[in-house]
Amino acid sequence: MPRPVLLLTRQLPPAIEARSARDYDARLNGSDAPWFKDGAEIARRAGEAQAEGILCAAGDPMNAATFAALPASVKVVATFSVGTDHIDLGAAKARGILVTNTPDVLSFATAEIAFALMLMAARRAGEGERMVRAGTWTGWAPTQLMGVTLEGKKLGIAGFGRIGRELAAMARAFRMEIHYHNRNRVAPELEQGAIFHAGEDSFLAAIDVMSMHMPGGEATRKWLNADRLAKLKSGSIVVNTGRGGSVDDAALVEALRSGHIRAAGLDVYDGEPKLHPGYLGLENIALLPHLGSATEETRDAMGNRALDNLDALLLRGEAPPHRVA
């Protein structure tokens, strides 16, 4: 029996490519750069190969036009990400194509990067690193690059899902007080003493550091705008490891310039890899290149989860465990 054809849009870790090639007629991508310029090319290759599955990744253009152009052979699109904002789920549904994602396995790694950014912002680590590399460090000085400690600060987690809750667990070890804002209050065993704010205003006014963990998409577009920034205490720190579109970049740049926001840390950007040019000239912001899930362990786990989803449908004719549409 011929193995199902699986089209991989991106290069994946060696163990994941090996598993793909073992179990599928896998069309691998030999380089980390995407081979497609647009979704039409993904659809064209899927058509040429008569792919039954597509293993895509965050940022791939799986929009309505791509789904409309996919060949009838495609039964499932498995994304190598928890986020699905790059996928038009409605268009997938309309074509009868299942969509799956990779929840849970990247929560700890992404929380680690959020915590790294919190520390970089609070302790001015980016500025210090740039100073040392530039050769402008003249030696230890009592008032040099003084930041603020996280100990005892109120951490506000916007979006208290799996990643937000992992961050809360890490922050407890730093003796931070945890507050959260979420569509719904979570169960006490998940809350672990975190303080729920149903209203945005009380949340924003209560906290010293805000970490954003919101899904992308229209509902959260430019959520952190000038109004909400103004409601944060003067001297607050802002971190975003969710999706770049949730931040109004011009408003954040202005708040960082004025000092109303002491410092920020970003791992995601609206329209990445481009980013608002205003960020580049600011010292009080730490900028990372979407590293949230970028550990060897996590990327293997994401790939295995994506393949578990594909295997369920394409190899065993069962419902994939992590179906989102």
Ligand code: DGY
């Ligand atoms: C995701 O999974 O959605 C991340 O942004 C990519 O790791």
